[in-house]
Amino acid sequence: MEMALTPLPLLGFSFLFLVLSSCSLANGRDTPSSSSSSPATSTWVSSYLCWLVVIVVHHHFHRELVIAAVLACIATVTIFLSTLYAWTLWRRSRRSTGGKVTRSSDAAKGIKLVPILSRFNSVKMSRKRLVGMFEYPSLEAATEKFSESNMLGVGGFGRVYKAAFDAGVTAAVKRLDGGGPDCEKEFENELDLLGRIRHPNIVSLLGFCIHEGNHYIVYELMEKGSLETQLHGSSHGSTLSWHIRMKIALDTARGLEYLHEHCSPPVIHRDLKSSNILLDSDFNAKIADFGLAVSSGSVNKGSVKLSGTFGYVAPEYLLDGKLTEKSDVYAFGVVLLELLMGRKPVEKMSPPQCQSIVTWAMPQLTDRSKLPSIVDPVIKDTMDPKHLYQVAAVAVLCVQAEPSYRPLITDVLHSLVPLVPTELGGTLRAGEPPSPNLRNSPC
Structure with a gap:
């Protein structure tokens, strides 16, 4: 019977070495992003694993109990390391994008996708979606500095211009005239509604821009006016x-x-x-x-x-x-x-x-x-x-x-x-x- 139990202490000490290595990783010595991890959590997990192995190795339990304890240790370490690895990848991904919701294809066009501002909520509906926030230089370039030759129409609200972006993308840009609370309210109201409404017979909102107090709204281009x-x-x-x-x-x-x-x-x-x-x-x-x-x-x-x-x-x-x-x-x-x-x-x-x-x-x-x-x-x-x-x-x-x-x-x-x-x-x-x-x- 002693011969059958002889390998178990060796297995316990080998596993103890594995646990100590994982403890070191959890405490931040082997992980680049460990500065943001929780030391208390890592220490607790390490202590628990080490204690469990010591119990297994130095106490004379029945064979079945020892095997179960060792397997439990292995499973615990596996889960812990998998979670730590996934968390590390997530942190690196967040760090690479700066926490912003953007698309690389839009970055070159001066477009950033952002949720509709929380104050744009005068009409409550069931869903919101991301709206493109255009940088002013991209609008200015696409409309040739809002030249008269690109003007599609004019009304009491302001003027509408044709905009030609990179890769052959065209759109219509409405520049709201005037300022004050009425102009801003209409601007917010339009973003609020069109940012949530999607229908084949309602014009699609592509984005907006606010520059030096002026408000711009970008729509799909309707060729026939x-x-x-x-x-x-x-x-x-x-x-x-x-x-x-x-x-x-x-x-x-x-x-x-x-x-x-x-x-x-x-x-x-x-x-x-x-x-x-x-x-x-x-x-x-x-x-x-x-x-x-x-x-x-x-x-x-x-x-x-x-x-x-x-x-x-x-x-x-x-x-x-x-x-x-x-x-x-x-x-x-x-x-x-x-x-x-x-x-x-x-x-x-x-x-x-x-x-x-x-x-x-x-x-x-x-x-x-x-x-x-x-x-x-x-x-x-x-x-x-x-x-x-x-x-x-x-x-x-x-x-x-x-x-x-x-x-x-x-x-x-x-x-x-x-x-x-x-x-x-x-x-x-x-x-x-x-x-x-x-x-x-x-x-």
């Missing part, structure tokens, strides 16, 4: 066929439907208009400019400053300050009239005075015999008359003075889908008649 430019610019809508116009209306309705029905809480855009509907190279429409957007849960009468664009603002909001999702539906109806008639929302009619197209067109929109006379000449003879009546009916319901008479944007969406060809995102097939979905149609 705004719907306003396409309709009322030099081309006068000649590039927009009937089906393309219906596709633009459908895309816009889908973007609004996402804001109203799928965001929590629902989001009211508050400044929907043709200049805030952007078009890509395939005439896919996306809603932009969320500086004035608010969550419906935070809106009370008189709590929101009156904002928007004359001609698109709903009557109840203009007169009483009452703001709901139906305010966006009214603005959408005005955009639909623009697409139908090719007119601006406010024009000089005869007699010479400014008048909204809603007031001017309402009598003709509800009279089938007069309706064709107000249609944009560019598309007048290119659509099915039944489709024309259906779109006119949707527009009339959207611009009703009484908010409760207006449809939900979901109902509008369902009414437009059958009017758009399948290849453009609708359900209309060649030779198929429209199927009205809105009830109480005035046409």
Whole structure:
């Protein structure tokens, strides 16, 4: 029996040497990053292992107990060394990146990915994502120092420039005019919303920059510009066929439907208009400019400053300050009239005075015999008359003075889908008649 137990002390002393070596490593003599380890923890583990081996070697336990103790020591040392090795690798990784969330491919472009600042939380939603923070020199170089030749548009908010970054990447940079709390609030509001919203019919936010008190927002580039430019610019809508116009209306309705029905809480855009509907190279429409957007849960009468664009603002909001999702539906109806008639929302009619197209067109929109006379000449003879009546009916319901008479944007969406060809995102097939979905149609 003594012969069988003879190797065990040798095994114990050999294992003691292994444990002492591991103790030395844990105490920092063999590990480059040991300065940040916990000496108390390392000492405790070392003492425990050494004590366990001494007990095994110098006490006469039964054979099974000795073997179990030795195996326990081996397992403990293995776990400890594995944990220490993984922790060392993690520390080296943290030290090499400086603790920042960056991408090497973006570093050369002057872009750093950072979480949206915690103060950008006026509209609470379910998720946040990383937003690119651009360095000002990279924006200045990409826009050729914000040259006039790269300017895409100008409005009350500021100017938009085309930016060409390295590797052929292009984007749009909006430089906000002015300063003060209102400008900063709109800037924060737009980052807050677009930093969390992802939808095919809402423009994508790429990043932002703050330089010497000026605010810049970087978006995806929409090659065809705004719907306003396409309709009322030099081309006068000649590039927009009937089906393309219906596709633009459908895309816009889908973007609004996402804001109203799928965001929590629902989001009211508050400044929907043709200049805030952007078009890509395939005439896919996306809603932009969320500086004035608010969550419906935070809106009370008189709590929101009156904002928007004359001609698109709903009557109840203009007169009483009452703001709901139906305010966006009214603005959408005005955009639909623009697409139908090719007119601006406010024009000089005869007699010479400014008048909204809603007031001017309402009598003709509800009279089938007069309706064709107000249609944009560019598309007048290119659509099915039944489709024309259906779109006119949707527009009339959207611009009703009484908010409760207006449809939900979901109902509008369902009414437009059958009017758009399948290849453009609708359900209309060649030779198929429209199927009205809105009830109480005035046409």
